[in-house]
Amino acid sequence: DVKVTQSSRYLVKRTGEKVFLECVQDMDHENMFWYRQDPGLGLRLIYFSYDVKMKEKGDIPEGYSVSREKKERFSLILESASTNQTSMYLCASTTGPGKNRGYTFGSGTRLTVV
Amino acid sequence: GIQVEQSPPDLILQEGANSTLRCNFSDSVNNLQWFHQNPWGQLINLFYIPSGTKQNGRLSATTVATERYSLLYISSSQTTDSGVYFCAVYSGNQFYFGTGTSLTVIP
Numbered sequence: 001d002v003k004v005t006q007s008s009r010y011l012v013k014r015t016g017e018k019v020f021l022e023c024v025q026d027m028d029h030e031n032m033f034w035y036r037q038d039p040g041l042g043l044r045l046i047y048f049s050y051d052v053k054m055k056e057k058g059d060i061p062e063g064y065s066v067s068r069e070k071k072e073r074f075s076l077i078l079e080s081a082s083t084n085q086t087s088m089y090l091c092a093s094t095t096g097p098g099k100n101r102g103y104t105f106g107s108g109t110r111l112t113v114v
Numbered sequence: 115g116i117q118v119e120q121s122p123p124d125l126i127l128q129e130g131a132n133s134t135l136r137c138n139f140s141d142s143v144n145n146l147q148w149f150h151q152n153p154w155g156q157l158i159n160l161f162y163i164p165s166g167t168k169q170n171g172r173l174s175a176t177t178v179a180t181e182r183y184s185l186l187y188i189s190s191s192q193t194t195d196s197g198v199y200f201c202a203v204y205s206g207n208q209f210y211f212g213t214g215t216s217l218t219v220i221p
Contacts, residue, residue, distance in 0.1 A: 033208070042211055105149070105156065108157075110155065
C-alpha cells in the first residue's frame with residue numbers, strides 16, 4: 001500500500017514564525033496536494049503539484065508557498081504564521097492523469113499558531 | 115469547480131442500525147472516492163468507485179455516474195463507524211470534496 005507520511009502530528013508555533021510542513025510519499029506518485037480542514041468549511045485545497053519543481057495554486061494559496069525539489073517530497077511553507085492559519089493540514093498523493101486510482105492521505109498535522 | 119453535496123449532514127444511529135449516505139455532484143466526473151475520517155483526523159479510503167457497486171464487509175457503495183450521485187451503505191452499524199464520511203469527485207486535475215456526513219453510533 002502507498003504510504004503518505006507527514007512529519008508532525010501536532011505542532012505549536014508562534015505568530016510570525018516561518019513554518020515548514022513536510023510530506024513524503026513512497027509510491028512514485030506524480031501528483032501531490034496540500035489541504036487544510038476547518039470546522040464548517042470542509043477540506044480546502046491550498047496548493048498542488050504535478051511534478052518536480054511544478055506547483056499550482058489551489059483555492060486558498062494566500063499566506064502559503066510550496067516546494068517540490070524531489071518527486072517524493074512536497075513541503076508546505078507558512079512564510080509568517082498567523083493565528084488564522086491554525087488548522088488541520090492534510091497532504092495527499094495520487095498517480096498522474098489517465099492513471100488515477102484515487103487519493104491517499106497522510107495522517108494530518110494539527111497546527112496551532114499562538 | 116464541481117459542486118459536491120452530501121446528505122444528511124449529521125446522523126445519529128443506534129448500534130446495529132443501517133444507514134445510507136448520499137453524494138450528489140454537479141458535473142461529469144472521472145472518479146469518485148469515499149473516505150472515513152477517524153477521530154484522530156486521518157482520512158481513510160473506503161472505496162474508489164467511479165461507477166458500479168462495490169462491497170467491503172458491512173460497507174458497500176454504488177455510483178451512478180450518468181445520474182451524478184453515489185450512495186454509501188452502512189449495515190449493522192458499530193460504534194467504531196462513528197466519524198465523518200466524505201465523498202470526493204475527480205475532475206480535471208483535482209478532487210473536489212463534499213462537506214461530509216457526521217455519523218454518531220450510540221451503543
